[in-house]
Amino acid sequence: MPPALDLSNLPDADVVALAQQGRDAAFRELIRRYERPVFSLIYRMVRDRELAEDLAQDTFVKVLNHVDRYRAEFKFSSWLFKIANNVAIDHLRRRQLDTVSIDGSPHAQSSEAIEATSFDVAVQQESALDELEARELGSAIERAIAGLRPEYRACIMLRHVEGRSYEEIAATLDLPLGTVKTYIHRARHELRRSLDHLREDSG
Amino acid sequence: MKHRHLLPDEIDLLLDNEVGFGVAPLKAHVGECDECRARVEDERRVVASLEASPHFAPSHTFADAIMSQVPVFVPWHVTARDTLARWLPQSRPARVAAGVLATSAASILTAAILWVATQTDVLAFASGAASDELRSLLTSGARALLSVVFGDQVSVMIQAMGSTAVAVALAGLSLVAAGSIAGLRALALASSRRRV
Numbered sequence: 361m362p363p364a365l366d367l368s369n370l371p372d373a374d375v376v377a378l379a380q381q382g383r384d385a386a387f388r389e390l391i392r393r394y395e396r397p398v399f400s401l402i403y404r405m406v407r408d409r410e411l412a413e414d415l416a417q418d419t420f421v422k423v424l425n426h427v428d429r430y431r432a433e434f435k436f437s438s439w440l441f442k443i444a445n446n447v448a449i450d451h452l453r454r455r456q457l458d459t460v461s462i463d464g465s466p467h468a469q470s471s472e473a474i475e476a477t478s479f480d481v482a483v484q485q486e487s488a489l490d491e492l493e494a495r496e497l498g499s500a501i502e503r504a505i506a507g508l509r510p511e512y513r514a515c516i517m518l519r520h521v522e523g524r525s526y527e528e529i530a531a532t533l534d535l536p537l538g539t540v541k542t543y544i545h546r547a548r549h550e551l552r553r554s555l556d557h558l559r560e561d562s563g
Numbered sequence: 564m565k566h567r568h569l570l571p572d573e574i575d576l577l578l579d580n581e582v583g584f585g586v587a588p589l590k591a592h593v594g595e596c597d598e599c600r601a602r603v604e605d606e607r608r609v610v611a612s613l614e615a616s617p618h619f620a621p622s623h624t625f626a627d628a629i630m631s632q633v634p635v636f637v638p639w640h641v642t643a644r645d646t647l648a649r650w651l652p653q654s655r656p657a658r659v660a661a662g663v664l665a666t667s668a669a670s671i672l673t674a675a676i677l678w679v680a681t682q683t684d685v686l687a688f689a690s691g692a693a694s695d696e697l698r699s700l701l702t703s704g705a706r707a708l709l710s711v712v713f714g715d716q717v718s719v720m721i722q723a724m725g726s727t728a729v730a731v732a733l734a735g736l737s738l739v740a741a742g743s744i745a746g747l748r749a750l751a752l753a754s755s756r757r758r759v
Contacts, residue, residue: 382637520613
């Protein structure tokens with residue numbers, strides 16, 4: 361057995377190198393460091409705790425199973441956030457495609473066909489999980505973030521919640537630097553307007 | 564700068580706390596213009612709210628659920644290095660002593676090899692004995708092989724005919740084996756072409 365290492369003070373690149381050598385503790389250290397940022401990013405994108413946890417797990421499984429392909433010239437956290445963002449965006453796109461109108465199929469030709477393809481939405485009782493979500497995502501700023509386009513959401517969170525530079529965000533999201541700056545500017549503008557509306561509504 | 568309000572990009576520069584030649588006049592304008600000051604303060608409030616947003620924690624089983632889907636492999640060179648590290652003494656004096664011992668052993672072994680290499684008659688005798696031993700091993704191995712493949716009677720017959728017959732029989736056997744391999748390969752190729 362190799363001697364136990366204190367990994368908490370090592371930089372990411374060293375911990376990744378140890379993971380590449382098959383050290384179980386290094387894998388766990390990478391999860392410990394980034395579980396909250398990655399989970400928070402995805403949770404704010406999909407706004408469903410259980411789903412966010414599944415997608416965050418997928419992100420880590422993808423990254424850790426291919427840790428041998430990691431190149432040290434790229435920041436590990438940028439690589440991780442890139443995968444997390446892709447996983448969340450892919451899910452949102454799939455969900456958009458899977459969405460079925462409760463008013464019936466758009467291809468229905470007659471009133472009978474519309475009735476046959478429509479369905480009732482049952483009123484769901486609010487579960488403990490829903491209450492937790494409402495508490496976590498119920499603040500004015502969280503509701504304002506929810507109103508943003510997913511691309512804006514990812515940019516603004518990486519900038520102001522994770523404290524990343526514009527250049528890092530551009531590399532992480534595979535976007536031109538100018539686009540990142542525009543998205544962040546528009547996101548701030550939209551957030552300000554949403555917060556003003558929320559203030560007016562509650563006032 | 565006094566005659567116009569700040570552009571969105573200029574407000575972003577102030578929000579990002581940029582420092583530089585162009586920022587001072589923007590700050591000066593904000594100091595004088597109530598409208599621009601209000602816009603910058605509004606944007607600052609948004610940024611402050613974002614920066615105060617907490618990280619959410621996943622469930623306590625999160626890490627275990629991930630690790631159950633991540634097989635951890637230890638590369639062979641790491642295993643070899645760890646094994647070597649286990650054999651090495653931990654304390655510094657013990658390592659120095661082990662190093663001295665290993666160096667002495669290596670030096671003695673090298674000196675012995677060099678001495679043997681200079682003794683030509685000893686070397687000739689040893690290589691002759693070794694080649695005789697090797698020849699007898701090969702011959703007995705070949706006979707055993709022939710006996711298994713062709714049966715005891717053929718083996719005895721070949722033995723009676725001498726070492727030339729053994730060599731001819733082995734050559735025949737090699738030809739049959741090469742022919743079989745070539746035939747099987749041709750069959751496999753034909754089969755794969757048919758599948759395509």
